[in-house]
Amino acid sequence: MSEAGSLIRSLSGRLAARNFHSYVINDIGVGIVSGRFPIGSILPNDAAMMSEYGVSRTVLREALKTLEAKGLVEARPKVGTRVLPRNRWNLFDAQVLSWHFEAEPDRHFIASLFDTRLALELRAADLAARHRNSDHIRLLKYWAHQMEMSFDAVEPFALAELEFHRTIAEASANPFLRSIGGMVELAVTLTIAADAGADHGRSRRVAAYEAHHRLALAIEASDPDAACNEISGIIRSALAAALPGPPAA
Incomplete structure (x- = not known):
């Protein structure tokens, strides 16, 4: 594993x-x-x-x-x-997904990955806003703060972002949504790898932090609509970074 x-x-x-x-x-x-x-x-x-x-x-x-x-x-x-x-192939297996990264996935695979991630994390954010507890809010704010402290350090930023999303899955109280960590990690890795050396990489990370901070506040406020709106923007922006150029067919 x-x-x-x-x-x-x-x-x-x-x-x-x-x-x-x-x-x-x-x-x-x-x-x-x-x-x-x-x-x-x-x-x-x-x-x-x-x-x-x-x-x-x-x-x-x-x-x-x-x-x-x-x-x-x-x-x-x-x-x-x-x-x-x-x-x-079991594409929800974290190891199988990591092999796709090493093999350099094509545009269709990346677009499909983010499409599935969007569907599942929208539901996770909705449920998290309804079921979160004080520990979940504390962790969301902690990981958002770690993102804020890591604008110039790609790996720590990505690890904090991954833990933020793992916390949302945990807060959803849905055991199946807790199992999508491998998919989220591959998506985060593709995004970070694509913009690590780009001129706009730091500004994208700043914008990503701000969106994650708003998402944490929406979940804290038990506002499912706002939480879903924020996570949708986060994932769509990440896809644009991971898959620049014309949309996948």
Whole structure:
């Protein structure tokens, strides 16, 4: 399982330590998502992969079982391990989403990601405004303040933004909405990666903080309409930063 914030931290090269098992999973996962192992193809046999990765059969088999559980591959007797179609992949899995970032997702994937994020976070903001408690408000204001303190530090800003949205999901009291952290993290990472070196990057982060501050106040005021309006603007602005140029088809 990917730790929350690990994808954002990878932007600065601070990767979590990986054992042989996780290394094999990640390398094959990125290979599948990027097309190095094409859909419908059969992965190399156990002997070849054990030699390539320098791991035992047990480590390799456990890695392939993990990939099978995520819907990327399917093992069949006398056939081998086949790469499954994209419609079988679990795109709500944080690790699968992180592999898409490493494989540089196309415009349609990014637009679809933000479209789904908008639908789910609109509901999360609405519910958060109805069910939040004092601890949620304290955390929202804390993370908004951390964003305000990090206009010139991309990674801390992005981590604070992620935690802000995770707090909204928690405040929604909906266990399914609490499970969208991987999707939100990928969206935040794409946005931050796109504007990290841009001239307007700092001004975008300032505007993002201001919108998050207003969102925290709307949730504190138990105003679902205002909360939904603010989060809609936040996500649409983030999409514009992550996907500059003509709208996706």
